[in-house]
Amino acid sequence: MSEFSLWDIVYNLLLAARWTVLLSLTAFVLGGLVGLLLLMVRTAGNPWVIRLVRGYVELFQGTPLLMQLFIVFFGLPLIGLDVSPWVAATLGLTLFTSAFLTEIWRGCVESIGKGQWEASASLGMNFTQQMRYIVLPQALRIAIPPTVGFSVQVVKGTAVASIIGFVELTKAGTMITNATYEPFTVYGCVAVMYFLICYPLSLFARHLEGKFRHVAR
Amino acid sequence: MSLVELHAIHKSFGELEVLKGIDLSIDEGQVIALIGKSGSGKSTLLRTINGLEVIDDGVIIVDGKKISDRDADLLGLRLQVGMVFQQFNLFPHYTALENVMLSPQVVKKQSKAEAKQIAEEMLAKVGLADKMMHYPDQLSGGQQQRVAIARALAMKPKVLLCDEVTSALDPELVNEVLAVVRQLAEEGMTLVMVTHEMRFAREVCDKLVFMHQGRIHETGDPEEVFSNPKTPELSSFVGGLA
Amino acid sequence: MAYKFDFGAIVPHWQLLFDGVILTTELTVIGAVVGVGLGIMGAWARASRAPVISQIVGVYVELIRNTPFLVQLFFIFFGLPALGVKLTEFQAAVLAMIVNLGAYSTEIIRAGIQAIPQGQIEAAQSLAMNRVQIFRYVVILPALKKIWPALSSQIVIVMLGSSVCSQIAAEELTFGANYIQALNFRAFEVYFVVTGLYLVMSILLRMGLKVLGNFLFERRRHV
Ligand SMILES: Nc1ncnc2c1ncn2[C@@H]1O[C@H](COP(=O)(O)OP(=O)(O)OP(=O)(O)O)[C@@H](O)[C@H]1O
Numbered sequence: 198m199s200e201f202s203l204w205d206i207v208y209n210l211l212l213a214a215r216w217t218v219l220l221s222l223t224a225f226v227l228g229g230l231v232g233l234l235l236l237m238v239r240t241a242g243n244p245w246v247i248r249l250v251r252g253y254v255e256l257f258q259g260t261p262l263l264m265q266l267f268i269v270f271f272g273l274p275l276i277g278l279d280v281s282p283w284v285a286a287t288l289g290l291t292l293f294t295s296a297f298l299t300e301i302w303r304g305c306v307e308s309i310g311k312g313q314w315e316a317s318a319s320l321g322m323n324f325t326q327q328m329r330y331i332v333l334p335q336a337l338r339i340a341i342p343p344t345v346g347f348s349v350q351v352v353k354g355t356a357v358a359s360i361i362g363f364v365e366l367t368k369a370g371t372m373i374t375n376a377t378y379e380p381f382t383v384y385g386c387v388a389v390m391y392f393l394i395c396y397p398l399s400l401f402a403r404h405l406e407g408k409f410r411h412v413a414r
Numbered sequence: 415m416s417l418v419e420l421h422a423i424h425k426s427f428g429e430l431e432v433l434k435g436i437d438l439s440i441d442e443g444q445v446i447a448l449i450g451k452s453g454s455g456k457s458t459l460l461r462t463i464n465g466l467e468v469i470d471d472g473v474i475i476v477d478g479k480k481i482s483d484r485d486a487d488l489l490g491l492r493l494q495v496g497m498v499f500q501q502f503n504l505f506p507h508y509t510a511l512e513n514v515m516l517s518p519q520v521v522k523k524q525s526k527a528e529a530k531q532i533a534e535e536m537l538a539k540v541g542l543a544d545k546m547m548h549y550p551d552q553l554s555g556g557q558q559q560r561v562a563i564a565r566a567l568a569m570k571p572k573v574l575l576c577d578e579v580t581s582a583l584d585p586e587l588v589n590e591v592l593a594v595v596r597q598l599a600e601e602g603m604t605l606v607m608v609t610h611e612m613r614f615a616r617e618v619c620d621k622l623v624f625m626h627q628g629r630i631h632e633t634g635d636p637e638e639v640f641s642n643p644k645t646p647e648l649s650s651f652v653g654g655l656a
Numbered sequence: 657m658a659y660k661f662d663f664g665a666i667v668p669h670w671q672l673l674f675d676g677v678i679l680t681t682e683l684t685v686i687g688a689v690v691g692v693g694l695g696i697m698g699a700w701a702r703a704s705r706a707p708v709i710s711q712i713v714g715v716y717v718e719l720i721r722n723t724p725f726l727v728q729l730f731f732i733f734f735g736l737p738a739l740g741v742k743l744t745e746f747q748a749a750v751l752a753m754i755v756n757l758g759a760y761s762t763e764i765i766r767a768g769i770q771a772i773p774q775g776q777i778e779a780a781q782s783l784a785m786n787r788v789q790i791f792r793y794v795v796i797l798p799a800l801k802k803i804w805p806a807l808s809s810q811i812v813i814v815m816l817g818s819s820v821c822s823q824i825a826a827e828e829l830t831f832g833a834n835y836i837q838a839l840n841f842r843a844f845e846v847y848f849v850v851t852g853l854y855l856v857m858s859i860l861l862r863m864g865l866k867v868l869g870n871f872l873f874e875r876r877r878h879v
């Protein structure tokens with residue numbers, strides 16, 4: 198059965214890894230945008246909006262990513278939208294990402310003391326100006342390391358999308374295993390490739406953390 | 415033979431040579447005050463005597479035994495030499511009693527009853543019989559420091575090292591701790607103390623060691639050294655305090 | 657044509673869901689207890705003076721933290737038999753969870769240990785305690801107390817992550833859901849309900865860990 202050489206395995210996995218990267222990037226960017234929106238409405242919002250966003254975060258942090266993908270994948274057709282695994286995975290991961298990022302960023306915004314809000318208010322700034330000139334620039338610096346750190350979770354999360362049939366790195370690993378009966382080698386290679394994507398991100402996050410530590414305090 | 419002998423102790427932190435050849439002997443029952451400007455190396459010297467700093471060169475002899483930096487030697491050393499810190503360093507998750515009992519139990523393998531008896535005795539000695547069940551954060555600074563002294567004493571050390579034990583305390587709490595130290599001195603405990611309380615040093619200690627830039631600059635009987643400093647450095651140090 | 661929801665279609669299969677909840681709970685409890693134990697040992701090793709051991713543990717931590725749990729699971733279940741290690745679905749799932757949580761908790765607990773003031777360790781040293789005694793009596797409990805919230809979150813994440821163990825046919829909650837929807841073709845309803853079950857479980861787990869933390873770090877008189 199072994200007409201697959203190690204190189205064939207690696208090559209095919211690399212092709213699939215492109216989809217892992219693409220899905221990660223898309224979910225991260227879209228999730229970031231949604232997360233930012235949620236952050237804004239939450240910071241400005243009335244108690245009901247705050248409660249709603251908190252519920253949203255609770256929901257996504259309190260349930261498995263796999264269930265979230267299943268619900269999107271099986272739920273959208275029920276309202277007449279036929280979705281491909283790609284769309285379902287993108288949508289599911291975007292929502293997942295937005296919930297986590299908005300929560301991370303909320304912590305960063307809240308770590309900007311009340312004094313900053315009051316001082317800027319006393320200078321006659323409105324909410325948008327306070328955010329734009331005072332709070333966000335400070336919060337951003339604190340937020341960058343954990344945000345980069347979370348991108349690793351997004352990449353790893355894309356593996357779950359294989360279960361709804363999206364062909365990315367993990368799914369390709371399963372398919373190649375079924376063809377070659379060499380699970381040890383194949384999943385070993387799959388793991389190495391995830392590591393090669395994630396580890397630089399982790400290192401970068403740690404580097405940023407060290408760099409911003411003295412700034413933040 | 416002295417209880418503790420230091421010969422030509424050298425210690426550097428990176429480029430900075432903090433101890434530049436210290437010779438000192440501590441006799442049984444002696445009460446030694448270590449004084450000197452900030453940064454002169456007093457704490458470092460005290461910490462080397464307890465093996466908390468590894469020396470670069472020199473010899474430490476405790477009770478006739480040369481101390482290497484092997485773990486076994488260090489543990490042996492610390493059974494003989496106790497230490498009280500400026501910042502108390504009580505263990506926050508144990509009550510006062512447990513803080514004092516812990517080491518006799520786990521290091522000396524004493525029975526719980528035995529350890530408890532000693533701990534109660536030591537806490538009573540420092541005047542805290544009624545605070546035994548309190549946690550460190552339920553005690554004042556002075557009380558915490560007295561627990562720390564009791565904790566060191568419960569190991570029955572031959573020498574007790576005290577590094578500025580009153581410096582972290584509010585002024586009104588200083589005396590309760592000094593009273594305990596004074597009592598120990600009177601009972602014949604061998605003590606080496608870094609202190610800025612010059613009047614106390616003068617009254618209680620029988621040897622004064624003045625450190626300056628990593629060396630022992632002047633030493634002698636406190637009364638004499640204070641009233642008649644031989645070096646300009648010491649007289650300016652003493653003068654600066656007055 | 658509007659879809660008619662039929663949550664009633666799940667009711668006949670409630671036993672499957674119940675069994676799934678039980679198995680997920682078992683996986684989580686074993687994984688958490690052994691995984692945190694592994695993390696304590698890992699953190700100890702990371703702080704050890706033998707650089708080789710510390711580095712080996714460091715590699716383990718980074719490998720696990722930078723690869724997906726699903727791939728770790730597949731590697732253990734499908735890959736290890738090539739080395740002669742044959743595990744049942746349940747064993748593979750538990751092992752994967754232990755190994756995964758072990759790595760994360762190593763890192764979390766290490767941070768807790770690093771936050772212990774140096775003075776605590778010096779005080780213990782001056783009382784002639786050796787390294788093991790210092791770790792056991794002076795360091796580990798305050799360190800765990802400090803990082804308990806982070807550790808709790810990680811345990812919840814691992815519980816939720818166990819949902820992918822259905823992929824190797826470990827019969828946990830998601831497996832039960834898959835099974836039911838194959839029987840009654842009511843995928844959405846089943847997954848909706850199961851999502852709710854997971855939500856309840858994660859809330860309960862969180863509460864349980866909080867109670868456990870209060871118990872562990874509560875001020876108890878030891879004498
Ligand atoms: N762990 C260390 N690493 C680097 N330098 C150190 C360290 N410990 C002490 N030093 C330096 O060694 C010198 C002597 O310090 P030491 O604490 O012994 O002084 P001291 O006489 O006790 O001063 P003080 O009265 O302020 O307590 C200082 O310059 C200090 O900065």
Ligand SMILES: [Mg+2]
Nearest residue numbers: 456457458578
């Ligand atoms: Mg000092």
